[in-house]
Amino acid sequence: MNFNFLMRTELRFGRGGFDNLAECCLPYGKRVALLTGAGSLEASGRLGSLTESLDRAGLETSRLIVPKEPDTELVDDLRNGIDSADCVLAVGGGSVIDTGKAISALLTNPGSITDYLEGLPEGGGRAPENAAVPTIAVPTTAGTGAEVTKNAVIQVNRWGIKRSMRTDTMLPVMAVIDPDLIENAPARTLAAAAFDAFGHLLEAYLSSSASPITDALAMTGLERASEFLRNLVSKTVATAHFEDMAIAATLGGLCLANARLGAAHGLVSPLCGKTGMPHGEGVACLTSHALRSISRLMDNDNPSLAKLGRVAELLGAEGNIEAAADILESWRVALNIPDATKYGLDESLVQEISASPSSSIHTNPVQLNEKQREEIILSLLKKA
Numbered sequence: 001m002n003f004n005f006l007m008r009t010e011l012r013f014g015r016g017g018f019d020n021l022a023e024c025c026l027p028y029g030k031r032v033a034l035l036t037g038a039g040s041l042e043a044s045g046r047l048g049s050l051t052e053s054l055d056r057a058g059l060e061t062s063r064l065i066v067p068k069e070p071d072t073e074l075v076d077d078l079r080n081g082i083d084s085a086d087c088v089l090a091v092g093g094g095s096v097i098d099t100g101k102a103i104s105a106l107l108t109n110p111g112s113i114t115d116y117l118e119g120l121p122e123g124g125g126r127a128p129e130n131a132a133v134p135t136i137a138v139p140t141t142a143g144t145g146a147e148v149t150k151n152a153v154i155q156v157n158r159w160g161i162k163r164s165m166r167t168d169t170m171l172p173v174m175a176v177i178d179p180d181l182i183e184n185a186p187a188r189t190l191a192a193a194a195f196d197a198f199g200h201l202l203e204a205y206l207s208s209s210a211s212p213i214t215d216a217l218a219m220t221g222l223e224r225a226s227e228f229l230r231n232l233v234s235k236t237v238a239t240a241h242f243e244d245m246a247i248a249a250t251l252g253g254l255c256l257a258n259a260r261l262g263a264a265h266g267l268v269s270p271l272c273g274k275t276g277m278p279h280g281e282g283v284a285c286l287t288s289h290a291l292r293s294i295s296r297l298m299d300n301d302n303p304s305l306a307k308l309g310r311v312a313e314l315l316g317a318e319g320n321i322e323a324a325a326d327i328l329e330s331w332r333v334a335l336n337i338p339d340a341t342k343y344g345l346d347e348s349l350v351q352e353i354s355a356s357p358s359s360s361i362h363t364n365p366v367q368l369n370e371k372q373r374e375e376i377i378l379s380l381l382k383k384a
Contacts, residue, residue, distance in 0.1 A: 008173075191232055198248075285380055
């Protein structure tokens with residue numbers, strides 16, 4: 001038994017943590033690059049209270065707005081709009097946090113984000129030589145786990161793909177997880193984020209790089225995330241469930257950072273890159289289809305087969321993996337997450353998507369050839 005487990009981020013979990021962000025920034029210096037989304041934080045009234053608290057603490061704040069899932073142009077433009085910072089404070093969903101992490105590295109390393117993205121058809125792949133500026137991550141959705149990962153996922157419009165910039169020093173120095181921040185999100189946003197977290201936990205649990213530590217964390221997270229989705233479907237979500245979901249999302253981030261992922265996340269990158277589909281919704285669509293595919297391809301001696309059975313039990317399918325996939329698909333439909341055809345997926349894109357998976361595909365519990373990947377994408381059309 002050989003494995004590594006990396007965890008360098010200080011976790012501060014609890015309601016009211018948002019009110020203490022100025023105190024969290026002070027040890028790193030006076031200049032704060034504050035990244036937020038386009039409007040939700042402001043509409044809630046929280047942006048004003050945050051900037052006031054930063055001002056009272058004597059911190060100089062430069063605000064950068066992330067209005068969409070980040071692409072290379074947006075990241076470079078935001079980086080060029082700031083001279084320097086002692087720390088990055090990223091308050092938002094995965095798009096905001098990933099952008100914050102990318103900027104934290106670009107503040108100390110020359111060039112464009114494109115220079116550092118891995119797995120591009122040409123160029124990229126450069127390793128940042130200098131340590132990134134410290135980042136404090138404050139998730140306002142419970143899904144991506146970006147607050148505890150060392151990469152930033154960025155859209156490359158030129159090729160219609162998403163790729164990562166990755167280095168250990170991009171790991172946030174602190175993650176402030178305040179369940180109050182996620183309670184007022186729309187149901188579809190909550191659902192897409194929860195499906196993303198569920199996918200992280202499921203794929204890390206089944207991963208060929210899983211370890212006893214990631215298995216324990218993943219199963220704990222799967223229990224909480226599946227219960228949250230079940231209650232979201234039945235409209236019985238209570239206050240305590242938001243705490244459970246926030247924990248599950250962070251556990252998903254820890255698991256994917258250490259065990260990596262699998263088929264759904266390997267294919268969601270080109271799917272979203274080619275269609276513009278939001279990441280969480282793409283994961284919600286792909287997870288059940290990927291689950292069916294890998295279960296049919298697994299040999300009986302594959303150690304992940306028994307794990308699949310445990311997940312099916314957890315979902316209420318009595319160990320039947322096909323039935324478990326049906327349950328996940330029924331939840332997606334009930335929560336009004338559209339299928340991929342609504343974003344323009346058709347047969348003309350299938351080969352292109354299946355031919356360009358992200359590196360997440362490498363730790364799928366069974367290796368998929370291009371034809372098998374095509375069959376997963378085609379199944380999205382058949383089930384639409």
